[in-house]
Amino acid sequence: MLDEESGNAHSFQVDLRGLVDLLSHHLYSSPRVYLRELLQNAVDAVTARQRMDPTASTAIRITVNEAGLRIDDPGIGLTEADVHRFLATIGRSSKRDDLEGARREFLGQFGIGLLACFTVAERIQVISRSAAVPDAPGIEWLATSDGTYSVRRLAPHERTVPGTTVCLTPRAGAERWFAPDVVTDLARDFGSLLPYEVTVDTSGRTIRTTDSPPVWDRFYDSAAARRAALIEYGERALGFTALDVVELDVELAGIRGAAYVLPQPANPADSGRHRVYLKGMLLNDATTGLLPDWAFFVRCVIDTDTLRPTASREGLYEDETLVAVREALGVRLRDWLTGLAAQEPQRLAAFLAVHSLGVKAMARHDVELFRIMLPYLTLETTDGHITLAEVARRHPVVRITPTVEEFRQIAPIAAAHGVGVVNGGYTYDSELVALLPEVMPGVVVEELGSDVVTAALDPVDSANELAMAGFLAMARSTLDPLGCDVILRAFFPASVSALHLDSRAARNERTRAEIAADADDLWAEILGALKSTEPRAQLVLNHRSPVVRRLATISDRALLVTAIEALYGQALLMTHRPLRSVDTALLNRAFDELLGWASQNVTESTDEDGEA
Numbered sequence: 001m002l003d004e005e006s007g008n009a010h011s012f013q014v015d016l017r018g019l020v021d022l023l024s025h026h027l028y029s030s031p032r033v034y035l036r037e038l039l040q041n042a043v044d045a046v047t048a049r050q051r052m053d054p055t056a057s058t059a060i061r062i063t064v065n066e067a068g069l070r071i072d073d074p075g076i077g078l079t080e081a082d083v084h085r086f087l088a089t090i091g092r093s094s095k096r097d098d099l100e101g102a103r104r105e106f107l108g109q110f111g112i113g114l115l116a117c118f119t120v121a122e123r124i125q126v127i128s129r130s131a132a133v134p135d136a137p138g139i140e141w142l143a144t145s146d147g148t149y150s151v152r153r154l155a156p157h158e159r160t161v162p163g164t165t166v167c168l169t170p171r172a173g174a175e176r177w178f179a180p181d182v183v184t185d186l187a188r189d190f191g192s193l194l195p196y197e198v199t200v201d202t203s204g205r206t207i208r209t210t211d212s213p214p215v216w217d218r219f220y221d222s223a224a225a226r227r228a229a230l231i232e233y234g235e236r237a238l239g240f241t242a243l244d245v246v247e248l249d250v251e252l253a254g255i256r257g258a259a260y261v262l263p264q265p266a267n268p269a270d271s272g273r274h275r276v277y278l279k280g281m282l283l284n285d286a287t288t289g290l291l292p293d294w295a296f297f298v299r300c301v302i303d304t305d306t307l308r309p310t311a312s313r314e315g316l317y318e319d320e321t322l323v324a325v326r327e328a329l330g331v332r333l334r335d336w337l338t339g340l341a342a343q344e345p346q347r348l349a350a351f352l353a354v355h356s357l358g359v360k361a362m363a364r365h366d367v368e369l370f371r372i373m374l375p376y377l378t379l380e381t382t383d384g385h386i387t388l389a390e391v392a393r394r395h396p397v398v399r400i401t402p403t404v405e406e407f408r409q410i411a412p413i414a415a416a417h418g419v420g421v422v423n424g425g426y427t428y429d430s431e432l433v434a435l436l437p438e439v440m441p442g443v444v445v446e447e448l449g450s451d452v453v454t455a456a457l458d459p460v461d462s463a464n465e466l467a468m469a470g471f472l473a474m475a476r477s478t479l480d481p482l483g484c485d486v487i488l489r490a491f492f493p494a495s496v497s498a499l500h501l502d503s504r505a506a507r508n509e510r511t512r513a514e515i516a517a518d519a520d521d522l523w524a525e526i527l528g529a530l531k532s533t534e535p536r537a538q539l540v541l542n543h544r545s546p547v548v549r550r551l552a553t554i555s556d557r558a559l560l561v562t563a564i565e566a567l568y569g570q571a572l573l574m575t576h577r578p579l580r581s582v583d584t585a586l587l588n589r590a591f592d593e594l595l596g597w598a599s600q601n602v603t604e605s606t607d608e609d610g611e612a
């Protein structure tokens with residue numbers, strides 16, 4: 001900003017205490033990351049020294065004792081000038097001078113990582129001696145969590161070897177982060193795949209926490225041994241025994257690892273939670289965004305040297321590389337499935353028994369995979385559970401119900417009349433059926449409307465229809481106020497006396513009319529304007545049903561109306577749809593009246609018996 005009078009430029013002022021607090025306490029989700037940041041700096045320093053002197057040691061040692069924690073690395077070290085430039089300047093990193101190059105080689109890049117130690121430490125001491133400038137004296141940097149630090153040049157005997165030692169003094173209340181077991185677990189969790197050996201020394205014991213090279217970079221005698229080793233590693237790293245394992249190797253993006261197929265069906269909304277390592281250092285064990293959303297049936301463990309971390313190093317930065325990696329890993333999983341289909345149908349069947357939903361989700365976006373999976377993915381149809389390929393083979397016109405309820409209601413009747421129907425009410429099934437014509441030209445897909453069902457039912461000859469004319473007229477006048485037409489057909493099974501058919505449009509219209517009836521004037525007017533002339537619901541009476549035929553002979557008008565209402569109510573119940581209040585009232589009334597009739601008849605016949 002320019003000062004108006006003097007024209008001088010000003011720099012931002014920084015409240016150091018606030019900044020240290022922000023970076024150390026609020027950037028990371030848990031204090032546990034302090035150890036990761038220390039390990040990371042040690043690994044980067046060793047990498048930098050190896051570039052200069054490949055014969056130098058690479059062993060990193062962590063020591064835990066009453067005083068706190070200490071980490072020693074035989075890395076590149078720091079001169080006094082380095083300390084002022086890098087340690088004392090927040091946001092400056094020696095690894096960023098040539099950013100792209102640094103990113104490829106080093107773990108750190110932001111120049112804030114060391115501050116993470118203030119989440120658990122009240123004091124950070126760094127003692128270092130440069131390997132790059134051998135004559136430079138050793139140096140001590142001592143910082144406290146209030147944002148102050150001091151620098152002291154060391155006497156030659158105080159630091160004889162190049163490298164760095166960082167010591168942390170625990171903050172009151174954070175002692176548990178320095179417990180030997182906790183430190184060992186953290187070192188193992190974050191650093192098991194690091195390229196240099198890391199050990200934890202505690203109470204006279206030395207524990208190696210690295211286990212490299214990673215399992216996927218080792219040599220095995222056979223494919224079976226390799227697979228067993230990968231599965232066993234997955235058990236340790238992810239906590240479950242995978243149903244199958246897919247090796248991942250995207251050379252361009254520097255990715256190596258494996259995708260583990262979950263042993264039980266996964267929730268599609270729960271995609272992600274992968275264990276991602278960046279150059280051998282654990283980034284996060286619940287990383288999202290690594291795979292396409294449809295790949296929710298696997299959890300991955302990968303190591304990468306190209307993906308970028310966020311500043312907290314707890315997630316992946318969403319950039320073009322990540323998009324390309326996601327796509328490449330998606331292709332890899334698809335190729336694996338295609339390979340199974342071609343060579344190992346039994347393994348594919350075992351996989352699909354658990355994850356057909358995932359594959360269906362995937363096939364919606366991938367015509368090629370859809371084509372390959374046609375003989376394996378099954379649907380519920382009027383012919384039972386059959387594959388998509390079989391559906392198309394049996395029925396050139398594939399009819400599909402939009403909901404499970406419609407399928408349940410129509411399926412028995414459609415099946416009895418040779419109409420093939422697919423239940424489109426389950427997740428992804430209707431989308432997949434809609435794709436059939438794309439891969440199987442000639443196949444037509446139609447939504448199963450009530451008109452198709454009525455057309456498939458046999459008409460009743462005119463003599464029979466005439467004989468039931470009085471009954472039909474009464475049924476029509478009874479059900480007209482409920483927005484329902486009545487027709488007579490002959491269909492199987494004869495045990496179904498009436499079928500209630502309606503389209504979604506007819507249902508919407510009924511809801512509109514019901515709301516309009518209860519609404520105030522303004523709303524009634526608006527809803528009235530929406531009044532539609534869509535087809536009404538239909539009650540199809542079954543002429544083959546003995547019940548219907550018997551009811552048609554009732555001469556008592558009141559009993560006939562009740563019987564018609566009961567038929568209508570029963571057909572409505574069969575649809576499994578929620579009932580409107582008028583329908584519930586009608587059902588109750590009809591039931592009560594039928595009970596009344598029945599009890600009256602019993603009383604009359606008892607009276608007659610008595611008289612006799």
Ligand SMILES: Nc1ncnc2c1ncn2[C@@H]1O[C@H](COP(=O)(O)OP(=O)(O)OP(=O)(O)O)[C@@H](O)[C@H]1O
Nearest residue numbers: 041045086093094095108109110111112113114164
């Ligand atoms: N063990 C070490 N050996 C040598 N130099 C170190 C060591 N630890 C820290 N440094 C120096 O201090 C600088 C700052 O470290 P810091 O951990 O704060 O950030 P960074 O590692 O550069 O980046 P990030 O914030 O991504 O971790 C480093 O860039 C490095 O120059």
